[in-house]
Amino acid sequence: MASPYNGGHHLSATGSTGNSMTRDYAKKSSGRRTTKRQTKKRSGHQDAPGWLWLLAGVLIGALVMGLMQLSEVSPEDIENAASEDGTDSQGNSGPKPRFHFYTLLRDSEVIVPDTPDANNKATLPVADDEVFLLQVGSFKNSRDADSLRARLLMLNLSASIETVSPRRNETWHRVLVGPFSDRPELADARSRLSNNGIESLLLKRKQ
Numbered sequence: 001m002a003s004p005y006n007g008g009h010h011l012s013a014t015g016s017t018g019n020s021m022t023r024d025y026a027k028k029s030s031g032r033r034t035t036k037r038q039t040k041k042r043s044g045h046q047d048a049p050g051w052l053w054l055l056a057g058v059l060i061g062a063l064v065m066g067l068m069q070l071s072e073v074s075p076e077d078i079e080n081a082a083s084e085d086g087t088d089s090q091g092n093s094g095p096k097p098r099f100h101f102y103t104l105l106r107d108s109e110v111i112v113p114d115t116p117d118a119n120n121k122a123t124l125p126v127a128d129d130e131v132f133l134l135q136v137g138s139f140k141n142s143r144d145a146d147s148l149r150a151r152l153l154m155l156n157l158s159a160s161i162e163t164v165s166p167r168r169n170e171t172w173h174r175v176l177v178g179p180f181s182d183r184p185e186l187a188d189a190r191s192r193l194s195n196n197g198i199e200s201l202l203l204k205r206k207q
Helices: 004-043 050-072 075-089 142-154 183-195
Strands: 109-111 130-139 159-167 170-180 201-206
Touching: 130 142, 130 183, 142 159, 142 170, 170 183
Parallel strands: none
Antiparallel strands: 109 201, 130 170, 130 201, 159 170
8 A cells, every 4th residue: 555655745746846847837938928029129110111212212313413414514614604703793893894706906907995085086196197997896707797787887887897817717707987087087986886885996007
């Protein structure tokens, strides 16, 4: 017959084993819950929305296009823009250049400085072998020269066109008013041009 003591010892061992299994199961369950919580926390970090990536792509594309356009700007364009800005900024502080056309002079011609004396018909010297001319334009296209000459004729001014070739395969058409040997007549012609918005360059030519 089995001893009750032996049976009691058997029950105690069994209870100890059960308690150990219970603790192990509890640890495993706790570990699973911790893993699930960590997984949930990680899944809570959402990726950036699609519109944000689209906006970033558009901004990068615009930046690249701007850099490409800047690289296509030539140094000449930059210099021209700078000179135009300089002209505008000096518009109120100083006089603008009076003549924008290309001036071609003969060996027998000189430019008379634009001074008050040059506009004074009483003080402008005229030698016997000299005459004065007013250059009002210089064009590569002969039609432009003809058009200006026709306008001058309508103002009752004596206008002519002289064709010169300063270089090979280069031709210019100078539009001249005159010649003048009479000082009052020269002053009146220049005044008439100015009143009609036509710029003129005073030249002295030896005959």
